[in-house]
Amino acid sequence: MKKILTYLNIFVVLISLLCLYSFSIIHIERGGTRFGSLTEPIKSFYEFPKLAYAVLRSNELWGNPLDFKPRDPNFISKNELTYDVFSLHGSFDNKNSLWEIRLFNLKDDSVHYEWQVGQEHFDYEGNPIEFFNTDLKNIVLLPNRSIVFRFNKTNNVVRLDRDSKLVWRVYDRFHHHSINQDHNNNLWIGSRTQRPFKSADGRTYYYREDQLSLYDFSTGERIFNKSLSEMFQENGMDHIIYGHSNHINSYDQPDPFHLNDIQPLLTDGEFWKKGDIFLSLRHRSMILLYRPATNKILRVVQGPFINQHDVDILSDNKISLFNNNATGIGSKRQMSEYGTPDKLQDSFNSSDVLIYDLMDSTYSNSFKKFFDLEKIYTRTNGLHQFLSNGDLFVESFEEGKIFILNENEIVFKKQLDTSQEDMIYLPHWMQLYEDINF
Template sequence: MKIIRKLALVIIGIFVLMLWSGIVRNVALGQRAAGPITGPIKTFSELPSNMKMAYKHYFQAPEYYLKTRAEDVNEINNLTYDLFGTYAYRDGSQFNIELKNFKNQDVIKNWILPIEFLGQHYEVGQNDRLLPSKLLPNRGIVASLDERPGLVRIDSTSKIVWFNNEFIFHHGLNFDHDGNIWTPGVKHEDGIIIPNTLSVDGSKIDYRDDVILSIDVETGKTLYSKSLTSLFLENDLEELLNKANHVKDPFHLNDVQPVLNDHSEYFKKGDLFLSFRHLSAIILFRPSTNKVIKVLEGPFSFQHDIDIVSDSTVALFNNNTASWDVMFNKFEFKPSNGTIQRKISHSNVLIYNFDSDSYNALYEDQFIENEIFTSAEGLYELLPNGDLFIEEQGQGVLWVLNKNGVVLKTTLKSDIDGYHYLPNWTTIYTNINF
């Protein structure tokens, strides 16, 4: 009898589930078979799905969203001059590129790059980024698909002018005296990096060999490419290369800055300043002779964004990051006697003077007071009036500093409350011909 009763309960349960499933299906199809309770049933049946979506949206937001810290909610804006910037962010099925005036937070223009177009060339990931984006004449723009096969130029109406997927492009993007583009890249096949192989005492390891690239801004064609392994070997820089702290990514080239004129005794038009994160070094390279002119190593680590300030000075963004990617043999230790604390409180901008062979930090007190620090990426722009723009990449905060303190502190507001967009190498302008 008990078995029959249990079997009956199972049959009734299955019937109820079938009935409920039928009602839910009808509701989902837009029918009103349940009469006045159709609405509540629809809401109830969608609850698990909505909870899952909400969890992913609010607790597993894509990496291009950053949670806004309490100390970054209240912004500062004492700008008395126009300060324009281009930046990009992911918006569902497209990338949005915007030109904003940070003085009044007005978006002057935007461009759209559809994910559908990019998907024709490679599989677009949820956390893919578009960086940086640079203005061109006639309201066009060129952007790099960071660590993806593609450099793209679009016109003022967001129409694709050209698309170069010959290399995987990454990091900084700069124009030379002819208006052509210089940028880091790496060779690939179907989006997979083609490595070089290092052999040491019979042990072999594949590593990433970045290349220096020049791209014709009108056609998108590659004008120049140079393997960094070749550059280092041809200039007897194996000793510097042996210092790399990332075996599989020894160079990590993050900026190629062309020299635009011949006014300096230390560098000339056509030279390139190359910034290598994993060597904590900057090289002045002359492509016309294939010669390295100077190697800069100093009080900086994992630096980015080398810029020419004057005929005798250059500046760089010093991340001031400790290197932890080092392989140790396993030792047996007794319990530690204690821990030595090392606190890295801030990054900074250093100016190197060729005349005196010395480094000086710019607005160091402001960096320390505001604890401006990013372990990776980060950039700056020294403005004509002496103010300093900073993109604090790690926290996603944009700053303008001067000797009196903070002029601007802001974030890129997102469509999720409590989050802001990760800034993607904001390009700053103080004057635009729009």
């Protein structure tokens, strides 16, 4: 009997410790600090299995760039292009330990120009990633065969001349997503800091503060900077900052905006002036028209799109956007306390590209059938570009595939090859050029 009581006591103690451990995880994940100096060690302990799993699967461990992905063996390439269309793509040269950027023709894969990016172009300070493990994102062709790009998941934005020599480098803050030229050739780039606020419980919390940064084309000097929080507050829209969440007590949503595109207006139009910018905020499923010159939000666009990327200008009254059609709500666990689940109503099977008319606030989409047919779907990133003949270029990031299609057929589809036969590159926010004047 004494042995049974001993085992029972041990069992009760173990169950109690397990309950305490479970409570500590929930408490810390919701931003609690009751465990004082033990908070961080406890968090490191329960996150270790996830970290170990991520390390074992990481491209860094295997010596590959971040955006390597296993090739889809069932994917069938197609190339029926009858016209020239050029793009820029970076690949890592293991032999020479440098990145090569190629300007190539999608029609025949011919290379028209090359740049080399060495470690001397990369600043390591404050960057958590190695030169050979990053990748080159959003490479933009500038006048005189100069280029600008950013090293992914680092602070580095770099401009090189036609001979691959450094013109300037900016690395004083974290930069992300798109790079776009305005009417003066200056460069709009999203940047990020962190912003604190004090809650009613007296604690200080932090979130990612996206900023609109404009850099001088010639020198790399930052000539304009505006935080999104300040922009919303000064336009009487504080609710956009703090009023959207999935759980009010979690404090685990540190990325309220997720700015992913700053698209400048190059000419005057009926609804905008030259120098205005369109902004794409993924985590608000929102497009904004903003005038930096007067600090005024001119238009807020929300509609039949979810967690979108990449807004483009089509005409004086129309814009287009890449609708990821991806959601982050929901639970894998059925909630039995609410009874039997309702009949399945919604499903998310493909992304698409929408055209929005500012004249009458209507949407149209002529390409959805091809997105469904090819199952073009990416939850993150995603890019599109209309060509002068009306064809549509699509970059499906997570799949590692690019397409060109029109309203009748798909004329081009491809995976980006690497030096490893069974691996491909994920596309890097590719911009297309129809006339390079080389």
